[in-house]
Amino acid sequence: MQMTWLRGKKTKGISGKLIAGVFFVFFIVLFSACREGSSADDGHHTDYTLQGDTVLLSPSSTLQHQFVHDTVSDQLFQLELTTAGIVRAIPNNYAEIAPPFAGRVLKSYVRLGQKVNPGAPIFEMSSPAFFMAQKEYFDAKQAFRQGELNLKRQKDLLRNGVGIARELEEAETTFETQKTALSNAGAALRIFNVDLAQVKLGQALVVTAPIRGEVVTNNIVIGQYLREEAEPLAVVAELSKVWIVGQVKEKDVPFINELDAVNVKMAAFPDRLMRGKIKHINKIVNEETRSVEVLVECDNYQQDLRPGMYVTVLFKDAPETTILVPTEALFQEEKGQFVFMKLDARRYEKRRVETRGTVNGKVIVSTGLKVGEVIVSSGGSLMLLR
Incomplete structure (x- = not known):
């Protein structure tokens, strides 16, 4: 019994020393990791400094190698919107006789x-x-x-x-x-x-x-x-012209105007494209669908368009020259929207811009940029200070 106790006591002493050694190594590793993390953070902050709206990269920074740059240029742009529509008789050309x-x-x-x-x-x-x-x-x-x-x-x-x-x-x-x-x-x-x-x-x-x-x-x-x-016992209708009622999302309303040309496709005649003009744009937004009703007037001399028929409406805005930038280049803050514009090899400016919609992954810029300026089209988020 005594030998068993002595061996147990000796084993207990060795285990205590081992545990103490493990804790010592753990603290050394943790301290080294903290120092490395601190150095990494310090290195991140030393990559650039912010002076007003100008971002200044440090001489040792490698951020500029992660940026994708684009030169601002005029682009010919034509908005195209597609929506479903329903054919209606024009009220003044429709009479229910009772x-x-x-x-x-x-x-x-x-x-x-x-x-x-x-x-x-x-x-x-x-x-x-x-x-x-x-x-x-x-x-x-x-x-x-x-x-x-x-x-x-x-x-x-x-x-x-x-x-x-x-x-x-x-x-x-x-x-x-x-x-x-x-x-x-x-x-x-x-x-x-x-x-x-x-x-x-x-x-x-x-x-x-x-x-x-x-x-x-x-x-x-x-x-x-x-x-x-x-x-009513009879209905008389003049169908040489009809209205097509389409729905346009409220964000797209600024792109359409009365008298704009519109193309209409019918499922019954898939190869035929009919022409129409925007007659009226409703002033009230549907709260449930967040869309605006648009009336398109179409000639219907052959009476292929019949009241109640569903059609596809293609809205096309007049072509115009404008500036388009990738959505990744645009950032939002309390003061508004901005992009990063390159001033030289180490300096970038937060340039305020105004936009009027997004189409196919690109933003239409109405003011704030000029042709020939260079912006950061991708990777600009690396210059956002935390």
């Missing part, structure tokens, strides 16, 4: 696909409400004539010295009232394109086309009884 009163359809004058002019008859219907409007007009017309005759009689009597001024004044007041009533009754009939000179009491109502165009919908059923606020 019955103005409740009544029964008596006759149809059109067929699907027929061309019509303004005032052309579409369908005929009998309507108690239209009969009452006619009756009110004829009653007002008769009362007006009687009032007109009475007024003339009172004037003749007064002129011959046998009339009474008060009765003449009453006749004038009555005449003006009857004149207004006749005008109102006539206006009620003119709404339905009724010729007051030819209207007859009890005649059927003929509903006419308000615009020139083609009958694209015909739901007229002879004998059908229609209630008030019935659905």
